[in-house]
Amino acid sequence: MASKSFSSSSSSGCSPASDRRISVLARHLVAENALSSSPIYASPTSSANSVFAHIARGPEDPILGVTVAYNKDPSPVKLNLGVGAYRTEEGKPLVLNVVRKAEHMLVNDRSRVKEYLPIVGLADFNKLSAKLIFGADSPVIRENRITTVQCLSGTGSLRVGGEFLAKHYHQRTIYIPLPTWGNHPKVFTLAGLSVKTYRYYDPATRGLNFQGLMEDLGSAPSGAIILLHACAHNPTGVDPTPQQWEQIRRLMRSKALMPFFDSAYQGFASGSLDEDAQPVRMFAADGGELLVAQSYAKNMGLYGERVGALSIVCKDADVAGRVESQLKLVIRPMYSNPPIHGASIVAAILKDGNLYNEWTIELKAMADRIISMRKQLFDALRARGTPGDWSHIIKQIGMFTFTGLNSEQVAFMTREYHIYMTSDGRISMAGLSSKSVPHLADAIHAAVTRMK
Ligand code: KET
Numbered sequence: 356m357a358s359k360s361f362s363s364s365s366s367s368g369c370s371p372a373s374d375r376r377i378s379v380l381a382r383h384l385v386a387e388n389a390l391s392s393s394p395i396y397a398s399p400t401s402s403a404n405s406v407f408a409h410i411a412r413g414p415e416d417p418i419l420g421v422t423v424a425y426n427k428d429p430s431p432v433k434l435n436l437g438v439g440a441y442r443t444e445e446g447k448p449l450v451l452n453v454v455r456k457a458e459h460m461l462v463n464d465r466s467r468v469k470e471y472l473p474i475v476g477l478a479d480f481n482k483l484s485a486k487l488i489f490g491a492d493s494p495v496i497r498e499n500r501i502t503t504v505q506c507l508s509g510t511g512s513l514r515v516g517g518e519f520l521a522k523h524y525h526q527r528t529i530y531i532p533l534p535t536w537g538n539h540p541k542v543f544t545l546a547g548l549s550v551k552t553y554r555y556y557d558p559a560t561r562g563l564n565f566q567g568l569m570e571d572l573g574s575a576p577s578g579a580i581i582l583l584h585a586c587a588h589n590p591t592g593v594d595p596t597p598q599q600w601e602q603i604r605r606l607m608r609s610k611a612l613m614p615f616f617d618s619a620y621q622g623f624a625s626g627s628l629d630e631d632a633q634p635v636r637m638f639a640a641d642g643g644e645l646l647v648a649q650s651y652a653k654n655m656g657l658y659g660e661r662v663g664a665l666s667i668v669c670k671d672a673d674v675a676g677r678v679e680s681q682l683k684l685v686i687r688p689m690y691s692n693p694p695i696h697g698a699s700i701v702a703a704i705l706k707d708g709n710l711y712n713e714w715t716i717e718l719k720a721m722a723d724r725i726i727s728m729r730k731q732l733f734d735a736l737r738a739r740g741t742p743g744d745w746s747h748i749i750k751q752i753g754m755f756t757f758t759g760l761n762s763e764q765v766a767f768m769t770r771e772y773h774i775y776m777t778s779d780g781r782i783s784m785a786g787l788s789s790k791s792v793p794h795l796a797d798a799i800h801a802a803v804t805r806m807k
Pocket of ligand 1: 619652
């Protein structure tokens with residue numbers, strides 16, 4: 356409005372309109388003068404008197420904070436077994452060969468541009484991610500009753516799924532296993548869900564508390580959301596057997612409990628992408644609805660690229676389309692649309708038969724190296740006569756061993772041996788190498804014999 360009257364009056368000389376404009380300007384100038392002659396107050400953002408002065412220092416993250424402490428330690432023998440990140444036998448981070456190849460193809464393709472992706476991400480990536488977790492011949496894909504959206508790795512997929520459920524699903528309670536990945540309760544609480552736990556791990560047997568799990572799911576209110584680790588449960592390394600999964604599925608479907616799978620380790624449990632997807636496929640095959648959060652951080656080593664996907668399986672294609680339209684409304688004000696590079700790498704690998712095969716071989720090699728670390732650590736403890744039954748080290752699967760070491764023993768190992776791990780006694784086996792096994796075994800031996 357203002358600009359309109361400005362342009363019309365500027366072309367008409369000294370009209371009544373321009374007189375009015377001059378007097379409005381004059382009033383502004385007078386007002387500004389009055390302001391500048393008023394006393395000057397101390398700036399509320401001067402460092403002496405910060406408006407944030409009351410803020411207490413927050414705690415470091417229980418997992419990522421371990422790396423922060425590790426980085427500060429000058430010891431040459433220090434070992435980071437905290438975060439679940441794969442290392443080579445030389446203790447170095449690994450960029451898969453197949454990822455290097457795909458990146459090479461991408462940067463050499465001059466037709467590629469850096470335009471925004473759609474809110475739901477790269478279409479190819481989404482289709483191929485659904486195929487990877489549900490299987491190429493899955494009925495949910497054939498019947499088009501699924502929506503898959505690219506998100507910021509596993510964490511972002513869980514968060515978007517959580518916010519969608521908090522907004523549109525009739526039950527706001529999510530049950531997570533006890534214990535679980537430390538970020539789960541925070542992600543879902545901030546998404547607007549109320550978080551409860553179900554029994555999962557039995558410290559006495561260092562195995563699954565299947566009875567406790569079934570009792571707790573059995574007494575959850577109808578429709579409640581149940582967070583399930585698709586495979587390689589973090590931190591325990593303990594998964595249900597296929598028979599137990601079938602019982603869990605039947606119980607959950609009979610009570611209309613909503614499965615929300617967290618699939619952060621597909622391929623890392625057994626070394627086979629298909630085998631590790633079985634629990635998800637079992638639930639998808641019964642025609643019921645479910646959510647899955649996928650991460651490519653571990654299985655493609657794309658940690659910092661933040662590439663993952665959220666899929667929601669619905670009863671029919673029409674519902675899936677409407678669900679997707681609402682997911683877009685969750686994502687747009689959160690981060691607008693996802694980054695292009697990581698998803699392009701994944702899509703390039705998943706759509707090319709040769710690259711895909713190369714990936715499965717490299718993935719299997721990572722999984723095998725972790726299994727060999729389990730064997731070496733177990734043997735090293737046996738050789739030292741370390742008190743206790745350490746067979747869980749070779750029985751547990753995935754990236755982690757849930758050692759059973761208590762927080763004092765962990766603190767002792769960090770202090771005396773410069774070994775960094777989470778205080779719940781979890782060790783990232785992927786951070787271990789043949790060279791560092793003796794050092795870790797010495798530390799565990801000392802911790803259990805001296806810090807009972
Ligand atoms: N789910 C689980 C079970 C999980 O262990 C992780 C990461 C994630 C999701 C998220 O990963 P993302 O990088 O967002 O795709 N876990 C390791 C790293 C971390 O804590 O961030 C860990 O437990 O060490």
